[in-house]
Amino acid sequence: xxxxxxxxxxxxxxxxxxxxxxxxxxxxxxxxxxxxxxxxxxxxxxxxxxxxxxxxxxxxxxxxxxxxxxxxxxxxxxxxxxxxxxxxxxxxxxxxxxxxxxxxxxxxxxxxxxxxxxxxxxxxxxxxxxxxxxxxxxxxxxxxxxxxxxx
Amino acid sequence: xxxxxxxxxxxxxxxxxxxxxxxxxxxxxxxxxxxxxxxxxxxxxxxxxxxxxxxxxxxxxxxxxxxxxxxxxxxxxxxxxxxxxxxxxxxxxxxxxxxxxxxxxxxxxxxxxxxxxxxxxxxxxxxxxxxxxxxxxxxxxxxxxxxxxxxxxxxxxxxxxxxxxxxxxxxxxxxxxxxxxxxxxxxxxxxxxxxxxxxxxxxxxxxxxxxxxxxxxxxxxxxxxxxxxxxxxxxxxxxxxxxxxxxxxxxxxxxxxxxxxxxxxxxxxxxxxxxxxxxxxxxxxxxxxxxxxxxxxxxxxxxxxxxxxxxxxxxxxxxxxxxxxxxxxxxxxxxxxxxxxxxxxxxxxxxxxxxxxxxxxxxxxxxxxxxxxxxxxxxxxxxxxxxxxxxxxxxxxxxxxxxxxxxxxxxxxxxxxxxxxxxxxxxxxxxxx
Numbered sequence: 001x002x003x004x005x006x007x008x009x010x011x012x013x014x015x016x017x018x019x020x021x022x023x024x025x026x027x028x029x030x031x032x033x034x035x036x037x038x039x040x041x042x043x044x045x046x047x048x049x050x051x052x053x054x055x056x057x058x059x060x061x062x063x064x065x066x067x068x069x070x071x072x073x074x075x076x077x078x079x080x081x082x083x084x085x086x087x088x089x090x091x092x093x094x095x096x097x098x099x100x101x102x103x104x105x106x107x108x109x110x111x112x113x114x115x116x117x118x119x120x121x122x123x124x125x126x127x128x129x130x131x132x133x134x135x136x137x138x139x140x141x142x143x144x145x146x147x148x149x150x151x
Numbered sequence: 152x153x154x155x156x157x158x159x160x161x162x163x164x165x166x167x168x169x170x171x172x173x174x175x176x177x178x179x180x181x182x183x184x185x186x187x188x189x190x191x192x193x194x195x196x197x198x199x200x201x202x203x204x205x206x207x208x209x210x211x212x213x214x215x216x217x218x219x220x221x222x223x224x225x226x227x228x229x230x231x232x233x234x235x236x237x238x239x240x241x242x243x244x245x246x247x248x249x250x251x252x253x254x255x256x257x258x259x260x261x262x263x264x265x266x267x268x269x270x271x272x273x274x275x276x277x278x279x280x281x282x283x284x285x286x287x288x289x290x291x292x293x294x295x296x297x298x299x300x301x302x303x304x305x306x307x308x309x310x311x312x313x314x315x316x317x318x319x320x321x322x323x324x325x326x327x328x329x330x331x332x333x334x335x336x337x338x339x340x341x342x343x344x345x346x347x348x349x350x351x352x353x354x355x356x357x358x359x360x361x362x363x364x365x366x367x368x369x370x371x372x373x374x375x376x377x378x379x380x381x382x383x384x385x386x387x388x389x390x391x392x393x394x395x396x397x398x399x400x401x402x403x404x405x406x407x408x409x410x411x412x413x414x415x416x417x418x419x420x421x422x423x424x425x426x427x428x429x430x431x432x433x434x435x436x437x438x439x440x441x442x443x444x445x446x447x448x449x450x451x452x453x454x455x456x457x458x459x460x461x462x463x464x465x466x467x468x469x470x471x472x473x474x475x476x477x478x479x480x481x482x483x484x485x486x487x488x489x490x491x492x493x494x495x496x497x498x499x500x501x502x503x504x505x506x507x508x509x510x511x512x513x514x515x516x517x518x519x520x521x522x523x524x525x526x527x528x529x530x531x532x533x534x535x536x537x538x539x540x541x542x543x544x545x546x547x548x549x550x551x552x553x554x555x556x557x558x559x560x561x562x563x564x565x566x567x568x569x570x571x572x573x574x575x576x577x578x579x580x581x582x583x584x
Binding site for chain 2: 011038096099100123
């Protein structure tokens, strides 16, 4: 089974960098056949990243009307909550990447999205305290998902 | 009795960034148009102060996920100008090759995923893919060919890390570059087909009296160097930029607006490059431009998609030529000694002229930085285009008009993530009072 883990986001846009921050923490802790990918939001590259994969786990910041640092685990193939990615700093939204991959017949059989509610996506290379505090939790969640699938 | 109609786009899809459009129509006449970019005020210019000059290429690459090479190139050339060193031969070729990769991936993204849906009548590339899956796949594959160049030369596809002041950290082997060749040969055929495809679109009949501004180099279609030339007679060294161009704050926007001193708005980007440099297009690109009926210049901003497609051919052709003649140079970079000074550079980002200026102290620390991105330079021209298009189409229904206005903005492939995300459009035809 080909598995990719994608950290989506721009490290220079505040909490948008949480995806890459999780990827940093996963390095050296995942099986060698799991591909860790940082993607700053280029949808075409994102589609190519999961094209041919059986399973994709994706970590991304979202703008949602709930407490900053809230973490949701979502089955991406069942649809993504409307509006959560509309204020993404990415060039084309994650929702569109999923929909386009569906039309192009290249959506992985499993797509799990870990969505972390951002406090800020203003320019800056630091995570907010609320989002920084949940990075370890998301890392453990991703590792548990990988172990469960391999079991 | 007054009939007021306000048109406002709050979030514009398919542009790379955030912005808004607000227009007011009173008694059937256009009163005002405001195109705004939500740009966090010049974060990077301040962020660079106090940093070592060697950090600038990697920091500026973070300004934009689509055109990081442009930021790196303008940064290193400006540093090298201040340091008094020149990068030539195979190292210069490699820089042009890296830029070819960025033009291919950036233009392919815009042509296929962002702009073509406008002309083919689809809400987005997702909707277009339902009927034109092959077209979208072709665009993605073209983009990937460009990304591959950036990956091999830059160390990774997004925010490359192999560019340094004086050259590169690591040189590619001949084998690494030769491995790119087969896909680029496919890309050349696909790029020629792309020009045919986009040239057949229906275009609004708009002619604009732009003052085009681009780099001009006597021997090559411009990437990294040249003089700043305009279609109205400007011909200056890059170091004279601030003497001729003015950046101004506008109360409603935190992006700076540019104008030519004593003249006003100007136009940078593919249309400008083509008008001022078409004689230096390579053979296949020139033939495709002629076959598409472009002529010596094109003043219809909606046909910029055709010029972008021609520039994809140009970039693929040049990439193949550079790869064919590549012999790794002896050193990966030109040595330099730190010194106090000021340096200027302009290069041609996919969206147009990108000017950088830096001051540095004798310890190699940046003391001042100025970055003028193409989208900020085009902002007034985009507003003028919107006025022309609005004034000629006020009879359209709201949704049709909104579509046309968004398309007008997308003509410029505005990179609002570097000038800054999303455009707001409010459409209020008002009520009789």
